[in-house]
Amino acid sequence: MKHVTFGAGLAVSAALSLAGVAFAQETAAPAATPPVVPDGGADAVVAVVNGTEITLGHMIVLRANLPAQYQALPDDVLFNGILEQLIQQEALSKSVEGNISKRDLLAMENDRRGYLSGVALGSVVQGAVTDARLQAAYDVRFADEADRKEYNAAHILVPTEDAAKGLKAEIDAGADFAELAKQHSTDGAAANGGDLGWFGAGMMVAPFQDAVFAMEVGSVSDPVQTQFGWHLIQLKETRIAAAPPLDEIRDQLASEIEQVVVEEHISEITKSATITRPGEAFDPALLRDQTLLNP
Numbered sequence: 001m002k003h004v005t006f007g008a009g010l011a012v013s014a015a016l017s018l019a020g021v022a023f024a025q026e027t028a029a030p031a032a033t034p035p036v037v038p039d040g041g042a043d044a045v046v047a048v049v050n051g052t053e054i055t056l057g058h059m060i061v062l063r064a065n066l067p068a069q070y071q072a073l074p075d076d077v078l079f080n081g082i083l084e085q086l087i088q089q090e091a092l093s094k095s096v097e098g099n100i101s102k103r104d105l106l107a108m109e110n111d112r113r114g115y116l117s118g119v120a121l122g123s124v125v126q127g128a129v130t131d132a133r134l135q136a137a138y139d140v141r142f143a144d145e146a147d148r149k150e151y152n153a154a155h156i157l158v159p160t161e162d163a164a165k166g167l168k169a170e171i172d173a174g175a176d177f178a179e180l181a182k183q184h185s186t187d188g189a190a191a192n193g194g195d196l197g198w199f200g201a202g203m204m205v206a207p208f209q210d211a212v213f214a215m216e217v218g219s220v221s222d223p224v225q226t227q228f229g230w231h232l233i234q235l236k237e238t239r240i241a242a243a244p245p246l247d248e249i250r251d252q253l254a255s256e257i258e259q260v261v262v263e264e265h266i267s268e269i270t271k272s273a274t275i276t277r278p279g280e281a282f283d284p285a286l287l288r289d290q291t292l293l294n295p
Contacts, residue, residue, distance in 0.1 A: 046083055049090040058086055103293045120269075121262055128261040129254045134246065137253045142243040149201075150241050151212050154178065154194035156185045156232040164223035164230040171220050177234045186229065194234070200241065208233070 038044040042057030059082045063071065070078070142148065154177065158164050167180055178193025185194050201209065211224045211233055221233040246253075286292070 047087050049087055050094050052090055052094070054083075054086045054090060059083060062086065101293070102295065106293070121265065124261055124265045125258045129257050133257050134250060134253050137257055138246045138249070141249075141253070148241045148243065150198045150239050151200070152198050152236045152238070153196050153212055154181060154234045154236065155189065155196060155208075156181045156194050157187045157189075157229050158184060159186065159229050161223050161225070161230050164232055168220065168222065168232055171232070177220060177232075198239075 038056065040056075042055060042060060044056045045053045046056055046059060047054040059079070062082050062085065063078055066078075073081075156164070156167055156177070158167065163184070167175075167184060170180060171177055178195075181190055181194030184190075189196055203209075204212070205226045205228075207224055207226045208231060211221050211231075212235060215221060215233065215235040217235055217237055219235055221231070221235075224231045224233060
């Protein structure tokens with residue numbers, strides 16, 4: 001027999017080998033008719049362990065929380081595995097009743113708090129993303145053309161300011177920028193005449209970007225220092241990048257909308273709550289003191 005891990009990481013003996021799972025996945029056919037729902041529905045009892053009932057609802061919830069690779073297993077395999085999982089967990093939990101440590105109680109309280117806060121936020125997020133909100137977020141994102149300006153530039157990178165000044169003098173005297181880049185630049189763009197292609201705000205280090213933003217098309221900068229060395233920058237052209245279709249960034253916008261709604265809800269709830277913080281006077285180093293949990 002092989003062991004398959006379900007739920008919170010408890011290893012359960014599944015009534016199959018790994019090869020058997022693969023075979024079952026390949027040969028299992030979808031049910032021809034809907035399954036018969038037992039009396040009680042989700043409250044239908046599937047097992048009783050030391051007097052405690054385990055219901056079909058418990059199994060359904062556990063299955064929904066399984067990793068994707070387990071949810072892909074055939075229903076009969078999952079049913080048997082999940083039922084055994086819950087039976088074992090109930091038997092094990094009963095075996096330590098009356099012997100729960102302070103650490104255990106606090107961990108369970110944290111788990112409950114975390115789960116219920118997730119439920120609270122889930123209800124807030126549900127329905128937060130609408131077509132109207134997506135369109136409004138899209139319009140705000142791409143309203144300012146300056147935010148979409150892109151630059152096509154080349155550079156010559158040398159180790160010293162004196163070397164950069166010497167090359168700048170040659171360029172001012174009529175030397176070809178690309179040829180000097182091939183001969184003298186120390187980075188990988190040298191082979192292409194220093195060409196850096198198109199880039200937008202935030203894609204270059206600050207001193208380099210600031211210099212480019214202040215340049216006119218066709219000009220060559222004075223030496224600019226960054227952590228990489230000294231640059232001469234040639235600004236070839238600029239353009240306003242086309243805004244991507246809304247559908248292309250729908251997921252990103254939806255995530256941002258949800259984040260805003262969540263933050264607003266958390267702020268509203270915490271502001272309306274009665275909160276005191278006596279712990280602010282505590283030494284933060286206390287977090288490392290595991291002995292405080294000892295009986």
